[in-house]
Amino acid sequence: MASGVSSRVIAPCITNEHSGGERARRPRQAQRSRGAGWQTTGMPAELDDLVALMPFAAELGLVLDEASADRVAGRLSWAPRLCTSGGVLHGGVLMSVADSIGAVVAFLGLAEGQTTATITSTTQMFRPVTGGEVRAVAVLLHRGRTTVTVQTSLTNDNGKLVAQTTQIQAIR
Numbered sequence: 001m002a003s004g005v006s007s008r009v010i011a012p013c014i015t016n017e018h019s020g021g022e023r024a025r026r027p028r029q030a031q032r033s034r035g036a037g038w039q040t041t042g043m044p045a046e047l048d049d050l051v052a053l054m055p056f057a058a059e060l061g062l063v064l065d066e067a068s069a070d071r072v073a074g075r076l077s078w079a080p081r082l083c084t085s086g087g088v089l090h091g092g093v094l095m096s097v098a099d100s101i102g103a104v105v106a107f108l109g110l111a112e113g114q115t116t117a118t119i120t121s122t123t124q125m126f127r128p129v130t131g132g133e134v135r136a137v138a139v140l141l142h143r144g145r146t147t148v149t150v151q152t153s154l155t156n157d158n159g160k161l162v163a164q165t166t167q168i169q170a171i172r
Helices: 047-052 055-060 091-108
Strands: 063-067 071-077 116-125 133-143 147-155 161-171
Touching: 047 055, 047 063, 055 091, 063 091, 071 091, 091 116, 091 133, 091 147, 091 161
Parallel strands: none
Antiparallel strands: 063 071, 071 133, 116 161, 133 147, 147 161
């Protein structure tokens, strides 16, 4: 996810103050920190820059509201182009949001030079989304030497659980 990205130091948790569905910007060129061992030292300083590292998530319209190595929160607005028949948000879109948000949790906890990729993902769907926004919150369940396990809960505008995904990310 981060190959070729040069960026500046970020705080352990960053938040997004805007609430609009702006498209993610390309990562800015910035200085790298010296001597730090965690991936967050070489991460983009803006949440939009994290989304820009995942072009498919950016294309969907994913917006991050906060990000740390233990928890990431974001949202996606319902749009007709993301729906199946009857105006229901496509299940694959929900799974893509969960995978993307969970990947950021895994990514932010990597040591310098490590990469990650999803190796398993299990999603349970509980109710359809026919409008509004889907809020996604991913939390770290386990960070080991070779894998990271993350659980992502997706809720609707009423705070009701729409879907829940548990994924395992391999670390290389």
